[in-house]
Amino acid sequence: TYVVTDNCIRCKYMDCVEVCPVDCFYEGENMLVINPSECIDCGVCEPECPAEAILPDTESGLEQWLELNAKYSAEWPNLTTKKDAPADADAMRGEENKLEKYFS
Numbered sequence: 215t216y217v218v219t220d221n222c223i224r225c226k227y228m229d230c231v232e233v234c235p236v237d238c239f240y241e242g243e244n245m246l247v248i249n250p251s252e253c254i255d256c257g258v259c260e261p262e263c264p265a266e267a268i269l270p271d272t273e274s275g276l277e278q279w280l281e282l283n284a285k286y287s288a289e290w291p292n293l294t295t296k297k298d299a300p301a302d303a304d305a306m307r308g309e310e311n312k313l314e315k316y317f318s
C-alpha cells in the first residue's frame with residue numbers, strides 16, 4: 215500500500231484524490247489518509263502530490279504512518295473529488311513535525 219505522511223498535514227492539496235482509480239482517500243480536518251486495505255498499489259498518486267507526502271510503505275520507517283492511515287481511514291469520510299487546498303498550504307509546505315504541531 216501507499217501511505218500519506220507528515221507533509222500532507224495542513225497542505226492538503228488533494229491532487230491525489232483526482233487520480234486514485236479506487237477512491238481510497240479519506241478526509242480529516244488537516245490531512246488525507248489512504249485506506250491500506252483498499253489501495254491497489256498502482257502508485258499514480260505518489261508523483262501527483264506537490265508536497266511529496268505520499269510514499270510506498272516498502273520504504274523504511276513508515277510504520278507509524280501506516281498505522282495512522284489504517285486507523286483514520288476507518289473513521290473519516292471518503293473523499294473522491296478534489297476541493298480547494300487551504301489558503302496557507304504553500305506556506306506550510308516543508309514544515310517539520312507537523313504531526314505533533316497540527317494534527318487533528
Ligand code: SF4
Nearest residue numbers: 234253254256257259
Ligand atoms: Fe489510490 Fe493507487 Fe495511490 Fe493506492 S497507490 S492510493 S490505489 S492512487
Ligand code: F3S
Nearest residue numbers: 222227228229230263
Ligand atoms: Fe495531501 Fe498531497 Fe494529497 S498534500 S491531500 S497527499 S496531494
